[in-house]
Amino acid sequence: MESQFPKVLRFFTLLWVVTAIGLFAGVFVPVSLVMPISIATVVLLLIVMFSRAARKASKSISILFAFLTGVTLYSLLQFYxxxxxxxxxxxxxxxxxxxxxxxxxxxxxxxxxxxxWGKFLFIVLIGVIIFSIITIFVGFSDIVMVFASAIGVLLFVGYTLYDMNQIARSYISDEEVPLVALNLYLDFINLFTELLKLIYHLKNILDRD
Known part of the structure; x- marks a missing residue:
């Protein structure tokens, strides 16, 4: 059980190397393609998480997901x-x-x-996702966004605690290694983006004072 953890860390590191390659590729991707690519990454994530057949190809799908995440991360980082x-x-x-x-x-x-913690974290995650979709169509004040981002930060800190705890307590097969590493990757990426949003909206509030 414990011997699989180094494999998870190696694949986690690989995902970040692929993300860096995607980040570099993002320089050459037109802005008009960023949204379709973002949608594609969500679709890939749903497929690998909920399709048993796709789990057999989870290694390849996770690598592709990391690459596309890097591409979209370029535009996000440009903004921030x-x-x-x-x-x-x-x-x-x-x-x-x-x-x-x-x-x-x-x-x-x-x-x-x-x-x-799993059920509670998942319920909060669904709420965060729904709120994120609403923000596409409805503008909220910086104060509201600060609170929402703070909840997001706490959520993904919670998920990091939870995922690492389950890694320590669960048997991980070779087939599951990519998915476990992908969960940790998502914890980090989402924690990073929520912190970026939190600081961005805090800065907006302070700049007005």
Missing amino acids: IGALGGSLVLVIFGTTAAIFIVAGIIGYNTKRNLGN
């Missing part, structure tokens, strides 16, 4: 670097990494079984 500055975005990334590592260590080493 323009709004916050490259140095602050780098600090936020470093903060994300620190939070992720600390939460991961705590989740992996705690003697408490966090398995009962």
Whole structure:
């Protein structure tokens, strides 16, 4: 059981290498294609998470997902670097990494079984997704967005604790390694984007004062 954890970490690292390649490729992707690619990444994620047949190809699908995420991440980073500055975005990334590592260590080493967190985290996740869809069509104040982003940060810290705890307590087959690594990858990516949103809207509030 424990011997599979290094395999998860290696695949997790591979996903980030592929993301970096996608980030570089994003330089050459027209802005008009970013939204279709974003939709494609969501579709891929749903397929690999809910299709048993697709799970047999989870390694390839996860790698493709990471590449497309890198492509869309380029446009996202362009926006936040323009709004916050490259140095602050780098600090936020470093903060994300620190939070992720600390939460991961705590989740992996705690003697408490966090398995009962799953349903609650999933319910909150659905709420965050629904709110994110609403924000596409309805504008909210920066104060509302700060609270929403704070909830998002807490959610993905919770998911990091939960996922690492389940890795420590569950048997992971070779077939499941890509999916487990993908879960950790999603925890980090989403934590990073929620922190970016949180700081962005906080800055907007402070700039008005």
